[in-house]
Amino acid sequence: MAGKKILLVDDDEKMLRLFGDFLVSQGFEVVEANNGNDALRLAVETNPNLIILDVMMPDKDGGEVGSALFENNKTKNIPIIFLTSLVSKEEVARTGGKIGGRIYLSKSSDKKELIKKIKEII
């Protein structure tokens, strides 16, 4: 895990703290952004190995940030995991954790599930 960098995006500071501290405890380097515009800027500046993106955010939502990242040559190859409280982990299980080919997880999912997904990607 050492040296792997994750950009964590969530408008809720508590969620940044929760997931940020957890990812650090797992040995990742974590860059945090609490809005979509900062996320786009930091994605270019820090070139992370993975972006974990909240779906429901004011201003720019996760979907918009995701497509903006995809449209930029510098960031289009960075994998994204969408993290949302919009669905329960049961609903995620029903759709196999993918919508439109994109990986997503419920915020109420087990942390082990998150680590498993991260390890599959990076």
Add this chain to the structure above:
Amino acid sequence: MNIKSFFVKTSKNVPNNDGQYHELVEYANSIILRMDMEGNITFLNRFAQEFFGYKEEELIGKNVIGTIVPPTDASGKDLKAMIADIMINSEKYINNENENILRNGKRVWIAWTNRPILDENGQLKEVLCIGNDITKLKEAEDQIMIAKEAAENASKAKSSFLANMSHELRTPLNAVIGFSEAMLEGIAGPMTDKQKEYASYILESGRHLLSLINDVLDLSKVEAGKMELELSDFNLQELVKKSFTFIAEKAMKHRIALCHDIKDDIGIINADERKIKQVIYNILSNAVKFTPDGGKIGANASKINDNEIQVCIWDTGIGIDKKDSAKVFAEFEQIDSEYSRKYAGTGLGMPLSKKFIELHGGKMWFESDGMGKGAHFYFTIPIKQTGKKGVFDE
């Protein structure tokens, strides 16, 4: 009666000269008029005169546009163009509904039958129009459309409310669950045993609340007709066996014996596995909750016909009193007894389970001989879902 005598007989009742025909037309309870190729009125019966509020001489020779037909209808449709089109494509207008206008300015809707009258060369000469007032019908139709639109908007509002609520309710809970979990994992450093105990209560209560929220949202989805079945093939026998492991620990603690007798011929069914699992789990967790120490819980399942399986989950628990039987599947109801406080629950498990079974086209019910006599919960489920996938979505 042969055909000939039929004609002879009926012909007696039909006007036999122009005078009688004329009378029939004049006093018919319908609007009858003729117009020429330009849309000028050449004839209108008495009923039409009374209906539109004109005398005969006021309309004969006048164009329908500007008299009985407004140039455009209330929705802005060009009726002048429509009248012109009747003369060209008369076959399209044999049955036609359009707005008309009375002398006093009142707009009305009339269902017209428009018959082309041809000259000896087969050219359109006039159009015979027979009309009936359908204004009241149209108004009722409009009311229905308005009501339908309002209902659809309400349904949309409900859906977006649900989506918002699920987000708003889960967001703070994710922090409650997430941070207590993180503390117990030691991410925030070591804790004393007491601190661990308290944190575990926060976590447990948070998870309980989350499952309650999920149940409420599921139930609302079912009621809004938005719940879809995710069908797959799975082994029901395996699922029942696996479900018993959920309650195994608790059962052991209370010395409750578990036994299941599922016939081997059940095998694979096509249904929504997660929902069926939830149903079985709900029944089993109730069973273990309401069965005193030393009791028994069991399940059996068998094919009752070619396309249906019946599952029964039984216990030797406290049973259900006759007077409480209606409450079992009612939302937010828990049978009020000394047990309802002892056995905390959401009160949504059973109604939700019943709805899940019904979504599959099955039935769910229970039998109990009364207090202290245990309970048998039954459900039936089709082996295959014959309807389209994702039924019940409008």
